[in-house]
Amino acid sequence: DTGVSQNPRHKITKRGQNVTFRCDPISEHNRLYWYRQTLGQGPEFLTYFQNEAQLEKSRLLSDRFSAERPKGSFSTLEIQRTEQGDSAMYLCASSLALLNSGNTIYFGEGSWLTVV
Amino acid sequence: AQSVTQLDSHVSVSEGTPVLLRCNYSSSYSPSLFWYVQHPNKGLQLLLKYTSAATLVKGINGFEAEFKKSETSFHLTKPSAHMSDAAEYFCVRASSNTGKLIFGQGTTLQVKP
Numbered sequence: 080d081t082g083v084s085q086n087p088r089h090k091i092t093k094r095g096q097n098v099t100f101r102c103d104p105i106s107e108h109n110r111l112y113w114y115r116q117t118l119g120q121g122p123e124f125l126t127y128f129q130n131e132a133q134l135e136k137s138r139l140l141s142d143r144f145s146a147e148r149p150k151g152s153f154s155t156l157e158i159q160r161t162e163q164g165d166s167a168m169y170l171c172a173s174s175l176a177l178l179n180s181g182n183t184i185y186f187g188e189g190s191w192l193t194v195v
Numbered sequence: 196a197q198s199v200t201q202l203d204s205h206v207s208v209s210e211g212t213p214v215l216l217r218c219n220y221s222s223s224y225s226p227s228l229f230w231y232v233q234h235p236n237k238g239l240q241l242l243l244k245y246t247s248a249a250t251l252v253k254g255i256n257g258f259e260a261e262f263k264k265s266e267t268s269f270h271l272t273k274p275s276a277h278m279s280d281a282a283e284y285f286c287v288r289a290s291s292n293t294g295k296l297i298f299g300q301g302t303t304l305q306v307k308p
Contacts, residue, residue: 083238112295121285121298122239135295170238172296184296186231186239 081105083187085171091193092161099157100190104173111154112184113146114170115139122170128154161194168192197221199228199286201299209307214258214273216302218286221267227289228269229296230260234282242284245269256280281306 084103092098104111109130114122125144126136130151140146143161148154158165168191174184202217220226230242243254250262260271269286286299 114296119301121301122296123298124295127295172239183241183244184229185241188238191236 083171083173083185085169085187085190087190088188089191089193091195094163094194095160097157097159098161098192099155100169100171100192101153101155102171102173102187103153104171105185106152108173108175108185109151110174110176110184111148112172112174113154113156114172116168116170116189117166125156125169158192161192163194166192166194197223197226197288197290197297199288199297199299201284201286201302203302204300205303205305207305207307208276210278211275214271214276214280214304216271216284216286216304218269218271218299219267220269220286220288223288228260228262229287229289230254230258230269230271231285231287232282233285233301239285242271276304276306278306278308280304 086101090098112127113125115125116122124137125140126146128148131148143159146156168189170189172184172186175182198221200219225247228245231239232242233239242258243252245252245262253259258273260269262269284302287296
């Protein structure tokens, strides 16, 4: 078990550029989540997948954001035409099936995005 | 709507003294509740979780939390703070509808020497 892996860990980009983050979940986990965290705030839910199906998207996820999990393993989060307000840490997490059954959600170290 | 409220945004204690971080949740049938810790520039680490088994839950690093249904609370405690406990702590619940996590606003724990 190597944990949830995210890369790049840090990204500085100019406003208007596109960025992509990758998340590799724990290998047997079928659920994968993306959260966004800004300074001084708790993480906010963006979207989650069960296997390759994207089951829910937050209203926070504007049409500039897209997430995929093509083979039900790793996932990518792409932000197009970045804005300064997109500066945040993007957290990926994974778990087995439903949380209410006692399974735990494990987080990666996060990917920091700074838009200048 | 399901939610969690952390009652203190900042808690300061002296090393070796008890820690109490307070959390209340909106009423729900059998919620799943968690405490996570986040050290600066790091991801989130699970401290402990409650899933309707024992009401007193023991976690890592000497932390524990007690689920009190009558008070809709899930406060986090530790008998003796250590300098390494200084971090951000999040009380979290799992949505009973979707399974996704709902975070409180966080409590910053400062530990003074």
